[in-house]
Amino acid sequence: MVSYLDIDKELEPYGLCLRGGFVENSTYLLVGNVGSKMWKQFGREHEDWIEPNPMDNWTRKSMDALAQKIGATVIYPFDGPNYAPFQFWAEKADCVFPSPIGPLIHPKYGLWHAYRAVFLFDQAVEDVPDIPDEASPCERCFTKPCLSSCPVEAFSQDKPFKFQKCIDFLNKNLEGSCMKYGCLARQACPVGKQYAYEREHAFFHLERFRRLAPK
Ligand code: B12
Ligand code: SF4
Ligand code: SF4
Known part of the structure; x- marks a missing residue:
C-alpha cells in the first residue's frame, strides 16, 4: 500500500x-x-x-x-x-x-x-493524518493589521481582493516596500512570522503576479 x-x-x-x-x-x-x-x-x-x-x-x-x-x-x-x-x-x-x-x-x-x-x-x-482540532488564528486577532496595512486598501473584510489596484500601485512603485519586502498586508500578520518568504522568493511571486495577472 x-x-x-x-x-x-x-x-x-x-x-x-x-x-x-x-x-x-x-x-x-x-x-x-x-x-x-x-x-x-x-x-x-x-x-x-x-x-x-x-x-x-x-x-x-x-x-x-x-x-x-x-x-x-x-x-x-x-x-x-x-x-x-x-x-x-x-x-x-x-x-x-x-x-x-x-x-x-x-x-x-x-x-x-x-x-x-x-x-x-x-x-x-x-497514515493520512487527521486534521488537528484548532481554531483559526484570525478569531483571536482583534486588531486585524492585515486589513489596514495595504497602501491602496486593496483588501476589505467582505469584498473581493481589488487586485488591479494592487498591480497599478506596484507598477508605479517598482522600488517601493511591497516589491522590496513582499506584500505589506501579508507581512503585517503576526502568525507564522518565522516562515515568512525570503526577500528574493517574495519578489519572485510579486513580480510574476504584477506581470501575469489577468487584465
Ligand atoms: C486566479 C488566481 C489568482 C488571480 C485572481 C484574479 C481573479 N480575480 O480572477 C490573481 C492573479 C489576482 C491571484 C493573485 C494572487 N494569488 Co492567487 N490564485 C488564483 C488561482 C490560480 C485560481 C483561483 C480561481 O479562480 N478559483 C476558481 C474560483 C471559481 O474560485 P474562487 O474561490 O472564487 O477564487 C477566487 C479567489 O481564489 C481569488 N484569489 C486568488 N488568489 C488570490 C489571492 C488573494 C490575496 C486574494 C485576496 C484572492 C485571491 O480569486 C479567485 C477568482 O475570483 C488559485 C489556485 C487555485 N487553483 O485555486 C491561486 C491561489 C488562490 N492564489 C494564491 C496566492 C498565494 C496568490 C498571491 C498572494 C500571489 C502568490 N502566488 O504569492 C497573489 C496576490 C498578490 C499579492 N498582492 O500578494 C494561493 C493561495 C494560497 C493560500 N495560502 O491560500 C493559491 C491557492 C495558489 C497556490 N499555488 O497556492 N491569484
Ligand atoms: S493579521 Fe493575520 S491573524 Fe490577524 S486577521 Fe489578519 S490574517 Fe488573521
Ligand atoms: S502587494 Fe499587498 S500591500 Fe502591496 S499594494 Fe499589493 S495588496 Fe497592497
Whole structure:
C-alpha cells in the first residue's frame, strides 16, 4: 500500500511537503510549500528557468516525474481558466482557514504557504493524518493589521481582493516596500512570522503576479 509518510519523504529534495489528504471517490493528497524551503531547491537547473512562469514549469516537470514513480494522477493549481478548487480541497485536508485578505491561514505557518499540486490515488493511502482540532488564528486577532496595512486598501473584510489596484500601485512603485519586502498586508500578520518568504522568493511571486495577472 502507498504510505503518506513515504511520499512526504520523496518530496523533501524539492523543498515541498504533503499538506494533508482526504478521501472522496479517490484519495487526494495535497502537495505544498511552507516558507522558502522550496525556493532553495527551485531553479537549480538552468533548463528549468523557462519564462513566463519558471516555478510552474519546474513544478510540472518534477511532480509529473514523482507522480509516475508513485502511481498517482496529478493536478496543478495553475492549470486554467477553470482552475481546480485548491482552496476548497485544502480546507478539507489541512488545518487552514480563510483569512480576511484571501489566502488561507495556518495556525503555525500563517500566510506563508501555498499549494503546488494534488496527487490522486485509486487505492487507499496509509497514515493520512487527521486534521488537528484548532481554531483559526484570525478569531483571536482583534486588531486585524492585515486589513489596514495595504497602501491602496486593496483588501476589505467582505469584498473581493481589488487586485488591479494592487498591480497599478506596484507598477508605479517598482522600488517601493511591497516589491522590496513582499506584500505589506501579508507581512503585517503576526502568525507564522518565522516562515515568512525570503526577500528574493517574495519578489519572485510579486513580480510574476504584477506581470501575469489577468487584465
Ligand atoms: C486566479 C488566481 C489568482 C488571480 C485572481 C484574479 C481573479 N480575480 O480572477 C490573481 C492573479 C489576482 C491571484 C493573485 C494572487 N494569488 Co492567487 N490564485 C488564483 C488561482 C490560480 C485560481 C483561483 C480561481 O479562480 N478559483 C476558481 C474560483 C471559481 O474560485 P474562487 O474561490 O472564487 O477564487 C477566487 C479567489 O481564489 C481569488 N484569489 C486568488 N488568489 C488570490 C489571492 C488573494 C490575496 C486574494 C485576496 C484572492 C485571491 O480569486 C479567485 C477568482 O475570483 C488559485 C489556485 C487555485 N487553483 O485555486 C491561486 C491561489 C488562490 N492564489 C494564491 C496566492 C498565494 C496568490 C498571491 C498572494 C500571489 C502568490 N502566488 O504569492 C497573489 C496576490 C498578490 C499579492 N498582492 O500578494 C494561493 C493561495 C494560497 C493560500 N495560502 O491560500 C493559491 C491557492 C495558489 C497556490 N499555488 O497556492 N491569484
Ligand atoms: S493579521 Fe490577524 S486577521 Fe489578519 S490574517 Fe493575520 S491573524 Fe488573521
Ligand atoms: S502587494 Fe502591496 S499594494 Fe499589493 S495588496 Fe499587498 S500591500 Fe497592497
